[in-house]
Amino acid sequence: MITTTRRLLAAPTPDLAAHTAVHGALPRPHPAELLDLVDRSGLRGRGGGGFPTGRKLRAVAAGRAPVVVANGCEGDPASAKDKALLAIAPHLVLDGVELAAHAVGAAEATLCAHDGTALRAAVAARSWSIDVSVVDIPGRYVSSEESALVNFLTTGDARPTVKVFRPAERGVRGRPTLVDNVETLAQLALVARRGPDAFRRDETRLVTVGGAAPHGGVFETPVDLGLGEVLRLAGTDPDATVLAGGLGGEWLTRAGHHRASSIPGVAAFHVLGGCGLRETSEVLAHLAAESARQCGPCMFGLPAIAADFTALAAGAAPADTAARLRRRLGVVPGRGACAHPDGAVRLAASALRVFADDVTAHAHGGCLA
Numbered sequence: 294m295i296t297t298t299r300r301l302l303a304a305p306t307p308d309l310a311a312h313t314a315v316h317g318a319l320p321r322p323h324p325a326e327l328l329d330l331v332d333r334s335g336l337r338g339r340g341g342g343g344f345p346t347g348r349k350l351r352a353v354a355a356g357r358a359p360v361v362v363a364n365g366c367e368g369d370p371a372s373a374k375d376k377a378l379l380a381i382a383p384h385l386v387l388d389g390v391e392l393a394a395h396a397v398g399a400a401e402a403t404l405c406a407h408d409g410t411a412l413r414a415a416v417a418a419r420s421w422s423i424d425v426s427v428v429d430i431p432g433r434y435v436s437s438e439e440s441a442l443v444n445f446l447t448t449g450d451a452r453p454t455v456k457v458f459r460p461a462e463r464g465v466r467g468r469p470t471l472v473d474n475v476e477t478l479a480q481l482a483l484v485a486r487r488g489p490d491a492f493r494r495d496e497t498r499l500v501t502v503g504g505a506a507p508h509g510g511v512f513e514t515p516v517d518l519g520l521g522e523v524l525r526l527a528g529t530d531p532d533a534t535v536l537a538g539g540l541g542g543e544w545l546t547r548a549g550h551h552r553a554s555s556i557p558g559v560a561a562f563h564v565l566g567g568c569g570l571r572e573t574s575e576v577l578a579h580l581a582a583e584s585a586r587q588c589g590p591c592m593f594g595l596p597a598i599a600a601d602f603t604a605l606a607a608g609a610a611p612a613d614t615a616a617r618l619r620r621r622l623g624v625v626p627g628r629g630a631c632a633h634p635d636g637a638v639r640l641a642a643s644a645l646r647v648f649a650d651d652v653t654a655h656a657h658g659g660c661l662a
Contacts, residue, residue, distance in 0.1 A: 521549025541636020
């Protein structure tokens with residue numbers, strides 16, 4: 294039997310009184326002490342990048358007039374962990390916002406979400422020593438990328454920008470900006486309460502299992518739990534084929550042989566339930582439609598790749614389609630303003646590899662699924 298430690302989702306605490314009863318008062322160590330605690334905890338970002346949180350905090354703290362941005366947008370539809378966290382334990386996230394601002398010396402913080410109605414109520418229930426606002430971000434896939442958030446909060450344009458400077462150096466309105474995922478901030482609040490040693494002993498993470506999983510949803514699991522065990526929690530065969538890392542991830546066969554925490558991207562796992570080529574073509578069409586349409590790879594590359602996969606899935610592709618796709622996939626990565634086209638290429642390349650037999654079958658009017 295798999296046992297898990299529930300800390301972030303220990304109990305539904307949507308109101309402040311219930312939150313305080315479960316988690317206790319929020320400690321406020323000296324900023325230098327807090328930064329040391331985070332360093333020693335080994336906490337890494339939970340938005341998909343996995344960057345050490347302590348290093349990011351220190352980089353922002355070194356600048357003048359810093360800003361804190363909490364990213365709760367969760368633009369990848371394969372993931373639902375942030376939505377669950379904000380619904381069940383919003384004040385744990387707000388604790389993290391308060392601590393992050395304290396650590397870097399910020400006088401203002403912004404919480405970003407696609408619908409911030411519930412967050413506004415939680416913010417209004419607390420007493421703040423800093424200016425805190427909730428901003429609704431356009432509901433597009435790329436709008437939750439950190440440079441898109443910085444761009445929107447500065448100019449009103451929710452599209453990614455070429456990263457000449459990191460947000461920690463020059464972010465919102467040119468000021469050093471800490472952009473952290475809401476789960477990262479909630480974990481920060483646990484580090485401050487529990488200390489680094491206790492935090493590491495039973496560290497957890499939130500993962501989403503969807504697709505054909507019989508009991509899919511959001512799970513809080515030990516941070517080092519194998520993907521096979523994660524899939525079993527959702528009632529899925531650990532040898533299933535899974536799209537791992539969100540829509541910009543990659544297909545894995547016998548997914549249970551991988552460590553969930555070692556897979557890059559968001560902590561989302563979509564279990565294949567039918568034809569892999571068809572599901573890939575649908576995801577690629579979505580990624581092409583959700584691009585910012587401001588650079589060549591997104592304007593031309595992604596629609597062409599999506600169209601080729603649609604033809605493969607329909608059994609209507611010319612004989613040279615797979616070879617042409619591989620050529621196209623080789624020229625797209627690294628040329629976009631953000632990593633959006635790179636993720637689409639990673640997905641497409643993994644599909645050609647994992648579903649190679651399906652490509653042959655579809656070319657002859659059949660389907661292995």
